Amino acid sequence: MFQVRFHGRGGQGVVTAAELLAVAAFREGRHAQAFPSFGSERTGAPVVSYCRIDDREIRTREPISAPDAVVIQDVTLIHQVDLFGGLAAAGYVLINTSRTFAELGLGELAARCQPDHLSTCPATELALEHVGRPVPNAALLGGLAALTDQVPLHAIGDALRDRFGPIVGERNLAAAAAAFEHVRAQREVVAGATAD
Amino acid sequence: MLQQIEGSRAIAEAVARCRPEVVCAYPISPQTHIIEAIGVMVKEGALAPCEYINVESEFAAMSVSIGASAAGARAYTATASQGLLFMIEAVYNAAGLGLPIVMTLANRAIGAPINIWNDHSDAMAVRDAGWIQLFAETNQEAADLHIQAFRLAEELSVPVMVCMDGFILTHAVEGVDLLDQDVVDAFLPPYEPRQVLDPEDPVSIGAMVGPEAFEEVRYLAHLRQLDALDRIPVIAAEFAAVSGRASGGLVRPYRLEDADTAIIAMGSVLGTIKDAVDQRRDAGERVGVLGITSFRPFPLEAVRAALAGVERVIVVEKAFSLGMGGVLATDVAMALGTSSLHTVVAGLGGRPITLASLTDMLARARADELATLSFLDLDEGVIARERARMASTRRSGPFAENVLRDLGRPREDHP
Numbered sequence: 083m084f085q086v087r088f089h090g091r092g093g094q095g096v097v098t099a100a101e102l103l104a105v106a107a108f109r110e111g112r113h114a115q116a117f118p119s120f121g122s123e124r125t126g127a128p129v130v131s132y133c134r135i136d137d138r139e140i141r142t143r144e145p146i147s148a149p150d151a152v153v154i155q156d157v158t159l160i161h162q163v164d165l166f167g168g169l170a171a172a173g174y175v176l177i178n179t180s181r182t183f184a185e186l187g188l189g190e191l192a193a194r195c196q197p198d199h200l201s202t203c204p205a206t207e208l209a210l211e212h213v214g215r216p217v218p219n220a221a222l223l224g225g226l227a228a229l230t231d232q233v234p235l236h237a238i239g240d241a242l243r244d245r246f247g248p249i250v251g252e253r254n255l256a257a258a259a260a261a262f263e264h265v266r267a268q269r270e271v272v273a274g275a276t277a278d
Numbered sequence: 279m280l281q282q283i284e285g286s287r288a289i290a291e292a293v294a295r296c297r298p299e300v301v302c303a304y305p306i307s308p309q310t311h312i313i314e315a316i317g318v319m320v321k322e323g324a325l326a327p328c329e330y331i332n333v334e335s336e337f338a339a340m341s342v343s344i345g346a347s348a349a350g351a352r353a354y355t356a357t358a359s360q361g362l363l364f365m366i367e368a369v370y371n372a373a374g375l376g377l378p379i380v381m382t383l384a385n386r387a388i389g390a391p392i393n394i395w396n397d398h399s400d401a402m403a404v405r406d407a408g409w410i411q412l413f414a415e416t417n418q419e420a421a422d423l424h425i426q427a428f429r430l431a432e433e434l435s436v437p438v439m440v441c442m443d444g445f446i447l448t449h450a451v452e453g454v455d456l457l458d459q460d461v462v463d464a465f466l467p468p469y470e471p472r473q474v475l476d477p478e479d480p481v482s483i484g485a486m487v488g489p490e491a492f493e494e495v496r497y498l499a500h501l502r503q504l505d506a507l508d509r510i511p512v513i514a515a516e517f518a519a520v521s522g523r524a525s526g527g528l529v530r531p532y533r534l535e536d537a538d539t540a541i542i543a544m545g546s547v548l549g550t551i552k553d554a555v556d557q558r559r560d561a562g563e564r565v566g567v568l569g570i571t572s573f574r575p576f577p578l579e580a581v582r583a584a585l586a587g588v589e590r591v592i593v594v595e596k597a598f599s600l601g602m603g604g605v606l607a608t609d610v611a612m613a614l615g616t617s618s619l620h621t622v623v624a625g626l627g628g629r630p631i632t633l634a635s636l637t638d639m640l641a642r643a644r645a646d647e648l649a650t651l652s653f654l655d656l657d658e659g660v661i662a663r664e665r666a667r668m669a670s671t672r673r674s675g676p677f678a679e680n681v682l683r684d685l686g687r688p689r690e691d692h693p
Contacts, residue, residue, distance in 0.1 A: 102451070104282055105282045108282035110284075111452065114282060116450065117445070117446070117449055118445070118449055121310075127607070141550065141552050141553055142553050143443075143446050143546050143550050227316070
């Protein structure tokens with residue numbers, strides 16, 4: 083099973099992100115389950131959502147306390163709420179930012195994680211450029227696809243078109259594709275550095 | 279077709295395929311997505327003919343459902359938590375009148391303190407109202423149970439509440455296979471009411487029933503719940519034949535065959551419990567699970583049979599009775615049984631409890647003739663005649679009125 087936890091703020095499409103990822107995995111013939119952690123349905127309040135992906139039926143209903151990947155949609159949550167609790171040793175982290183882990187004060191986290199499992203992506207800027215709205219969720223899903231290889235980008239695209247229709251879906255897919263390339267390029271640099 | 283959709287959306291789609299003619303509901307979390315989706319379907323004409331009625335409260339929502347059902351329409355509504363409490367008077371009336379309304383209860387805690395999250399306190403608050411209460415383990419089962427619920431409700435002329443865990447199921451996006459419309463149509467025939475308000479053939483529904491007949495009318499409602507114990511497995515089996523899925527039924531055992539320890543629970547937590555049981559099984563422990571799908575009527579026999587050979591029973595429940603303890607556990611204890619305990623229902627609706635009747639009761643107890651559950655001074659003849667009327671004709675009319683009419687006639691008129 084692969085478990086993803088999304089952290090963001092109300093209005094950033096955190097719940098939708100988990101649902102889109104589940105639909106994309108389902109499109110690939112896998113079992114998936116997405117659900118929100120409710121109680122803070124206010125614009126700007128911290129929101130958490132979850133997505134599980136597996137090759138067999140998913141029966142558990144508990145919140146994800148030991149995620150394989152954490153997606154941070156809003157950097158202002160860092161050092162404010164527990165974002166990385168239970169993160170697996172070989173877990174993945176994707177953050178919506180142009181800054182580095184060290185610049186965000188996450189040097190210790192970066193030190194104990196595998197370098198090619200960490201990534202940053204200016205998802206809000208990509209969303210503004212391609213969608214025209216500062217909603218980073220679709221772009222981050224593209225980045226997550228490149229980082230974890232759990233779902234292919236075209237499945238994310240299918241999920242986006244399902245959800246938003248052909249026009250807005252394509253724009254979101256453009257943002258996701260740009261983020262996918264950004265993260266892929268980042269990983270190549272890391273792989274090159276490791277090889278050196 | 280198998281789809282990856284939100285639980286609420288799956289319920290709206292399943293309900294729409296049951297072709298409700300009147301939907302009346304008032305929004306409350308975590309049920310709102312269901313009725314919003316149905317409202318859109320009605321507005322867009324995707325669900326037709328159907329009237330979606332906006333009202334000012336849950337009390338009105340259930341009252342409109344009662345009126346619609348009494349007029350012969352297939353009626354549906356949904357609520358949760360405080361909304362259920364606000365409609366509770368009408369909830370009892372729907373059951374007492376024997377109207378086959380189907381309602382989704384998106385289970386949520388009851389305040390104070392106010393809390394929007396899931397537990398089963400709301401379902402427990404109307405446990406004794408006379409509704410059939412079915413609990414869904416997954417969104418797939420929740421969708422399937424709604425289709426079975428309309429069939430069950432209308433066959434027996436009794437309302438059915440499908441309980442699904444709020445947020446945990448209603449807001450979860452997972453795979454749900456929705457039956458095609460023609461399959462649902464074949465499974466669920468058009469509504470043929472037992473009683474209907476018709477200007478061409480006027481009847482009154484909702485008569486006042488005094489001490490002379492109240493116990494008999496209540497007992498008839500109890501018998502319908504017992505009828506449901508027979509019908510629920512049959513309907514589930516017929517549903518399995520057309521869908522290929524085991525949804526519904528009375529109880530659902532899991533790895534119980536050789537178990538010395540059984541966990542009993544209702545609703546979505548069964549999934550997590552099964553994962554826990556698999557882990558313990560891998561460690562060599564003989565643990566099993568018994569899911570309760572039908573909470574009302576409570577399947578005493580099926581629970582007793584499933585637990586035969588089990589040494590330790592653990593009931594995990596999302597509600598409790600303050601000052602007492604477990605609610606489901608109390609029912610399970612009754613299923614496990616104590617031969618020395620008898621319940622005698624007496625004094626319903628003002629029926630006098632007389633010295634002679636109590637003396638007779640004690641005599642029967644002394645002779646070991648007292649059943650586990652009995653009803654003091656019950657007029658068996660009235661019961662038998664109304665059951666015969668119901669068996670002989672579908673349009674048998676409101677049973678409270680029938681019982682009153684029966685009692686009002688001179689004895690020699692009785693067949």
